[in-house]
Amino acid sequence: MTLDPGLPSEWARLHKLSPLLRSSRAVVALGSVVGTRQLMPGQHSNAWFDLGAVGLAAIAGTISWLVTRWRIHNGELQIETGWIRRESLRVPLTRLQAVDVVRPLLARMLGLAEVRIVVAGQGSGRTRLAYLTEDHAADVRARLLALAHGLEGDTPEPAERPVLSVAAGRIVRANLLAPGPLVLVAIVVGALALLAVNPTAGAALGGSAIALAVALALGLARKIGAEWDFTIAEAPDGLRLKAGLLQTRAETIPYGRAQAVRWVEPLLWRGPKWVRLEIDVARRRDRDRAEREAGASTRALLPVGSAEEAGWLLSRVLPGASVTPPPGSQVPRRAGWRAPLMRHNLHAWHDDAYMVCVTGRLRRCVVVVPLAKMQSVRWTQGPVSRALGLATVHADTAGHRFPGSAPCRDAAEAAQWMQLVPDLARDARQRAVKR
Amino acid sequence: MQPDVPSPPDVTWLHPSPRMWSARQAVLLLTTAVLLLVLGLSFGLTAGTTAALVSVGCVLAAATTVWLVLRGRYRAWGYAERADDLLVRRGVLVRRLSVVPYGRMQFVDVTAGPVDRVFRLSTVQLHTAAAATDARIPGLSADEAQRLRDRLAALGESRAAGL
Numbered sequence: 001m002t003l004d005p006g007l008p009s010e011w012a013r014l015h016k017l018s019p020l021l022r023s024s025r026a027v028v029a030l031g032s033v034v035g036t037r038q039l040m041p042g043q044h045s046n047a048w049f050d051l052g053a054v055g056l057a058a059i060a061g062t063i064s065w066l067v068t069r070w071r072i073h074n075g076e077l078q079i080e081t082g083w084i085r086r087e088s089l090r091v092p093l094t095r096l097q098a099v100d101v102v103r104p105l106l107a108r109m110l111g112l113a114e115v116r117i118v119v120a121g122q123g124s125g126r127t128r129l130a131y132l133t134e135d136h137a138a139d140v141r142a143r144l145l146a147l148a149h150g151l152e153g154d155t156p157e158p159a160e161r162p163v164l165s166v167a168a169g170r171i172v173r174a175n176l177l178a179p180g181p182l183v184l185v186a187i188v189v190g191a192l193a194l195l196a197v198n199p200t201a202g203a204a205l206g207g208s209a210i211a212l213a214v215a216l217a218l219g220l221a222r223k224i225g226a227e228w229d230f231t232i233a234e235a236p237d238g239l240r241l242k243a244g245l246l247q248t249r250a251e252t253i254p255y256g257r258a259q260a261v262r263w264v265e266p267l268l269w270r271g272p273k274w275v276r277l278e279i280d281v282a283r284r285r286d287r288d289r290a291e292r293e294a295g296a297s298t299r300a301l302l303p304v305g306s307a308e309e310a311g312w313l314l315s316r317v318l319p320g321a322s323v324t325p326p327p328g329s330q331v332p333r334r335a336g337w338r339a340p341l342m343r344h345n346l347h348a349w350h351d352d353a354y355m356v357c358v359t360g361r362l363r364r365c366v367v368v369v370p371l372a373k374m375q376s377v378r379w380t381q382g383p384v385s386r387a388l389g390l391a392t393v394h395a396d397t398a399g400h401r402f403p404g405s406a407p408c409r410d411a412a413e414a415a416q417w418m419q420l421v422p423d424l425a426r427d428a429r430q431r432a433v434k435r
Numbered sequence: 436m437q438p439d440v441p442s443p444p445d446v447t448w449l450h451p452s453p454r455m456w457s458a459r460q461a462v463l464l465l466t467t468a469v470l471l472l473v474l475g476l477s478f479g480l481t482a483g484t485t486a487a488l489v490s491v492g493c494v495l496a497a498a499t500t501v502w503l504v505l506r507g508r509y510r511a512w513g514y515a516e517r518a519d520d521l522l523v524r525r526g527v528l529v530r531r532l533s534v535v536p537y538g539r540m541q542f543v544d545v546t547a548g549p550v551d552r553v554f555r556l557s558t559v560q561l562h563t564a565a566a567a568t569d570a571r572i573p574g575l576s577a578d579e580a581q582r583l584r585d586r587l588a589a590l591g592e593s594r595a596a597g598l
Contacts (some may be wrong), residue, residue, distance in 0.1 A: 282564060375539045375565035379441060379532040386530070391441075398564035415441030422520050422534045429538065 007143050011069040011080075017110055018131045023061030024106055030054050075147065079119060079127065093125055095119050096148040097257055097281045098238075099141045100103070101135060101250040103134070108248065110125040113137035118281065119142065145237045145252060160235035164309060166302070170274075174304035175220060177268040183217045223407050227303040232313070239316065253301075253317075255433070257281050259373050259399035261301065261314060263323050263366040275310045279317065280399025314368070321354045323366045334388050336410035348393070348406030350417065352424050355395045357406040368397045369404035371421070372428035379418050381411070393417050440524045445526045448513040449526075455541050455574025456509045460473040463505065468496040481490040514572045519594070521561060521587070523570045539563045540591035559583050 030053050068081040077091040080290035098118040112131040119127060132140060137206035175181070191209040195202030264276040268289060279301040302313055314321055325347040336343045347358040355369045378394040385391055391414035395404035409417070442448070479487035507527040516523040523566050524532045544560040551557060557580035561570035575583065 070467065072474060369450045375563040376533055376535040376570065377566040378534070378567070378569060381440075381531075394567065395563035396563070398566040400566060403567060411441075418532065418534065419443050420439045426519055426536060427536075429536075 002127055007072040007140060007147075009072055011071050013069055014065060014129060014134060015112055015131050015136075016065075017112060019058070019061035019065040021104075021107055021110070021112065021131055022064065023173070026364070028056055030057060057380070062223055072147070077127070077144065079129070089127055090420045091117060092120055093144060094150070096144065096254075098250050098254065099144055101137050101141055103244075103248045105246045106352045108129055108198075115144075126279075128381050141250075145254065148254065149237055160233040162231055164305070164313065165229075165231040166227075166304060168228060169302055170223055171230065171263055172223050173272075174269065174274055175224050175227070177272075179268075180216055180220055180264070182268075184213055184220070186214050187216075191254065204267040230303055232302070234316070243303075251283065253279060258317050258370070259397040260370075260402060260404055261318055261321070261368045262402045263310060263314065263368070265360075265364040269304070273307060274304050275302075275307055276300060277310045277313055278401065280397065280401045282398035318354065318368055318370055319371075321356070321368045322355065323358075323368065325349065325356075325358060331408045332390070332410050335390055337388055338384055338390060338408050343408075344406055348409060350421060350424070353428055354407070355404060355421065357395075357404050359405070359407065365402070367402055367404045370399055371395075371425040372429070373397055373431040374421075374425045377418065377421050377425070379414060385411075391415070393421075395421075440530055442524075442532075443517075443522075446515045446517065446522065448515050450514075451509070451572070451574030452556060452576040452579065453510050454554045454576065455512075455556055456540060458550055458556060458574070459505050459509060460502070461554075461558075462550060463498060463502060470494050489545040509525070509574075512572070512574065516583075516586070521570060523572060531569065533569050535561055535563060535568060536594070537587065538594035539568075540587060540595075543587050543591070545580050546582050562589060 007388075008265070010225075030050070033050075047054060063083050064081070064401040067083045067086075068079070070077070070079045071345060072078070072093075075093055076237065077089075077093060079089040079091075081087050081089075088159065096117060096119060100116040100118065101113050102116060103113045104422075111134055113134045114128055114130040115137050117127040129137075129140065172313040187209050191202065191206055193207060225245040226247075226249075227243055229248075230241070233240040233242070235252070235378045238252045239258075241249075241337050243249060247349060258279050259282055261281070262278040264278065266273075266276070269275065302310055303319065311323070314323065326349055329347040329349040331339075331343060331346040331348075333343075335346060341361045345358055345364050347356075347361050349356055350371070353371055354373060355374070357365075357369075359368045374395050375398055376396045378396060379391055380394070381391040385408065390408045390410045391411045392407045393409060393414050394406075397404060406414075406417075471491055474494060475487050476492040478490045504527070504529070508525070509523050511527050511530070513522075513524045519532050519538075520579070522532065522534055522535045541562045541564055544562060545557050547557045551574075556574050557576050557577055558571060558573040559575055559580050560572070562568065563570075572583070
């Protein structure tokens, strides 16, 4: 049944090799425990017990596969899983925020892939189909997106047009031009210097320095691996982002689902004039660690690129948005008392479609919030701001990664915004509904 | 003393029930009485009358400060229903004003703690898809809370917008 193309309207199982992959992690962990115990001298363990544990993990994986089934019914994706505690997930496809195809290394070797369905709200970590064959996963993604856009389920996958890719060399250089690697170099140099001056102290501290350096290097390698071979393709149903060296990940972000976009200019990237573009969709912060790591590493719309590339991409996601501050958008001079280091970067402005806030001391960040997506507007004023005649305006969105806050505005201007922005947001919402 | 939040001109602010102020004062009074009794007795029995009087004086001074702060906070609470959105304002030291469009509402919550129940009060909270949205109105009489909840729910349904 899994060989049927497209979406099953009757209950179907996942791919036959799924239990192997899903329990592989447990098996590897158990295997390493068994291995070390066998190697340890003097500790005689019961080999049958260890084998039994591995077998149990495999059986549990198989049972989990046997009781998991899914189908598309009444415009909903339905997933039923669990043996002792049955779980039944119903995802209305019109509520779909994004669809990811993730391929971990082991799955890639077997030609399998996992489909993750991102919806607004909690528990999006569980709405996943793991695993399907790669072709089937691509097909399922296309059909889910077609259904989400209100088209027929068997609409052929729209052709995608690759528009932008980031060269591997630039990814590596960009990741090296970050605080982490500098700290790494500092640690190595410091350890060597200490070793030359005072060998005993150097040797004592060397161990922890090496451990720290290894941890930093591993983190760096993982980040480079996650951003490796980054390509963006444009399709009628949204932007496709693909990246990854060992584990590849393909995301589709449907148009009009961006809650906010952030444009980041780190201090060390000012030389090569690079920027990073990040996107926020409506998705709760996940408790699942793997999901959080993956989400943190790939929610970049563009991990590194020139200002022109980023500007072009921004205009695709939020048409008409600009990140260049218009004259008069800077905070008043007296805001320097409240934010002495940040003042020169603090800008904010709005038009009838977007509210844009610039913040950051060393790392300049521009957050663009479409007014049509704004959930509420808040005004706050602390005692220092009140004495200086300043106030902060916040634009709350359903995204959870970066807040849209315009700090230290002139109080009169902030008051004017509080009257204007809710009405502009209402009009923007109505325009979005009509379209 | 009205906090100077930027209030649109055509807005009539509604305020929490005066019973909320009674409830706050009752809790404060009870806490002060217990503290006075415990501290006054223990100091009086172990360290003499002077220590007991000093401790009583400190407690009374602290209670007065808290009373002033609570009164300011109680007076700062306000909410207003406009055609398309709900305004909520609060705070003395840090002043806040939230504007929440009805169409963005996900659900309305009405809660009442043990003290609130004694004084027949409820808290109405409006939730949107944004975690940062801050639209909580405490100290409403049960009737007003019910009216507000029903009205917000009806308005939210008629003006609902997708994410």
